[in-house]
Amino acid sequence: MIKQLRFFTFVLAITLIGCQEDSFVETNIVVPQAPTGLKYASVVSAREFGVVITAPPTYNSYGAIPVFEIVAVRDSNGTVLNQSDVDAYFSILNATEETVNIEEEDGTIIQYKVLNTDDIGRIRIDNNNPLAEGKYYFDIKMISNFDNQFLESTFANVFELYLGPALASGLLYIPGGQNLLTSGNNKTTEPIVFGANPDYRFVLADNQDKFSIDSSTGVITLNSGYSPLTEPEIVSPTINIISNISEEVVSFSNVVSIYISNNPVVIPKQTIQLFYPTFEFENTTYGFRIHDVVNTTGLFWQRLAPAPGALVGDDRPAENVNQKRLEVNIVRPSGGNQVPHESWAIMNSVDLTAYQFGFDVETEFFSNNQFVEYLSTDGSSPSFMKAYISTDYLGDFNSATWTEITDQLESNIESGGVFIEGNEFMGYPYPGDQNLRDFPNPDGLKDPAKNADNKWIRSTFNMADYVGMSNVTVAFRVHTTFEGSISYVFPFDRSGRYLISDFNITAYEQ
Structure with a gap:
């Protein structure tokens, strides 16, 4: 059972950068004052027309959580950038409300709402913006709210940006x-x-x-x-x-x-292996990172032995001798209640700009689901793995746009240790053994002819719509479908585990 939401701002638990001791009087009563001391580190290594994300600034807000605004952007000649361009390409981060799930000893989940102030004041400039090579200066306004008493300060030329010439990608x-x-x-x-x-x-x-x-x-x-x-x-x-x-x-x-x-x-004809990560460790050096959305159990994506080489064939590069697979097991190793879970395995972004002429580009990966037992309430799957793609992911999961592509995959289920040519189908198989177990077929998605329970699946995705783009990111989402908690009693209510191996992106000369 999930208890009702509780709201905490945790303001005292979060130390605002630049907050001074004399911001508070001896009785801990905050004295309303306009913000002071806003400072940004200059950025001198960015490129014209490209993405820029600043570090958080320092400032003194005298205990309040301020709101930031970009007032103006001007070049070295003093020419002010059009407001329409500022609105379209520029943003500044402010406090965001987030939900945190905490499990109590009896297995119930309490949801708290907290105010995240970690990144407030950061300036973001999106790709393909109008800023050419040169220097730019930003005026930033800060507004503090003390019980509906609003105090503001504007800091002229507080952020200096130098954009170097764009280099060949x-x-x-x-x-x-x-x-x-x-x-x-x-x-x-x-x-x-x-x-x-x-x-x-x-x-x-x-x-x-x-x-x-x-x-x-x-x-x-x-x-x-x-x-x-x-x-x-x-x-x-x-x-x-x-x-x-x-x-x-x-x-x-x-x-x-x-x-x-x-x-x-x-x-x-050329075949170019654009990206074939080994998954040896969780960082971009080895091709991926994990983002947790709901993870109250401390579960994580483990790295184990990869898919059998006989299935992968000649696709795996000889240098990938330390190839691993990713596994997320939603059932606790010690058994007990299973609680809601959602996490994402995000692959490194790939630049496909150079392959827009004369190439076909394809994503391939091998996957597996095991020990998925359907819900005793309606016979549906308690968990799913889905594929997504983004063209604006720059490290901040929540600010990116993610488009599901699961139904656009072409999949083939292992049969006798091989993938039989001609057995391909569009989409991705429903998890589990496809057994109805005296329940209606949920949305008509179970299909005995596509039973991939504990079998490897080879899936490909045609990147034709993304060839020519400079920042293409594929991600895999594993999530549960139930609320509260469930407890496995054969043959029901087991969330299972999901495996991903040998993800790669390859360009084929036409």
Whole structure:
């Protein structure tokens, strides 16, 4: 049973940054005063038109929880940015109300509402904003409320932002493999550069004995008189794109495979493994992070042995020798009551900008559900795993937009240790063994022909709608469907566990 909501602001438990001792009189009565001392750390490493998120500022609000507003943004010439642009691309964080679940000894869940002030005052500027390279200054207003007595202060030029020139995020030669002949065609196509301020130049970082590069166009030319060591000799030169504004260098390796030959040769299509995390530890170095929404049991996503290599086949890279799978077990290891749970495994964001021309991009993952026993109340599943995608996730789960793609997956259930070609179907199988157990079929979703109970499932997602985007994030949500608590008595009321292995994103040259 979940008890009624209780509201606590926990103001005294949260120390506001910059709050001074003399903010309070000896009797602990707060003296109403307008905010003072607002300070932001300058940002000097951001890029034009890109995302900017500041650190929280310091300030003195004399015990009140202030509200922040962006009053104006101006460039180094004093020109004020249009208010419509400020409204569209700029925001500043204020206190947010959150729900916290706490379990009591008898298994009941009490929900408390708390006021989160950790990040208030942070300034966020969204992607594709109108701020080009240069310096910008922000005027910020703070408003404090003391029992409906509002006191405010405006701080001019309190935040200084320097935006450097945008650097190249992608370099693409079409096709990815090109045949340069010792006599005849000796030039590549002109490449496409993504994300860069247009004031840049191309420089070859290696293989100058074989090639030269046009500094303006990026076209690579085979040097006159060069003779291939083999027939063909395959070379992938490293190409530097250098900003003429800042002289910063971005290097690109393996963006084009040049087949040097005396006579024309047939070049195979490219397959590029864009992202194949090992899941060794929970951090972005190994490809994922966990976000808990409702987790009163201390459950976490464990890392265990991966899906069998025979199922994955040649997809798993040879260097992924430490490959793990993720497992979330919603049933407590010690048994007892099972309580509501929701957590997300969020994959690293991937930049697909460079693959909008000449490539098909696909997400693939292997998954499994085990020990899911249906609810004794209506025969429905007590838990689900679902897939989502976002194009604006920047580390803050709650501010991102998440779109469910579970029904857009193409899935295939393991049969005899293999995936049989032709057995694919759209969507994702209902958890559990599909048994009705004398209950109606919930929403017609149970299907005995798609029984994936304790079987591996291979699922793919066509990324066609997201190719060309710079910040694509796939996530998996595992959540329960019941309120209060349930206790497993065979064959009912067991939330089970879910496994994810060998998540990857691959580009295939068309």
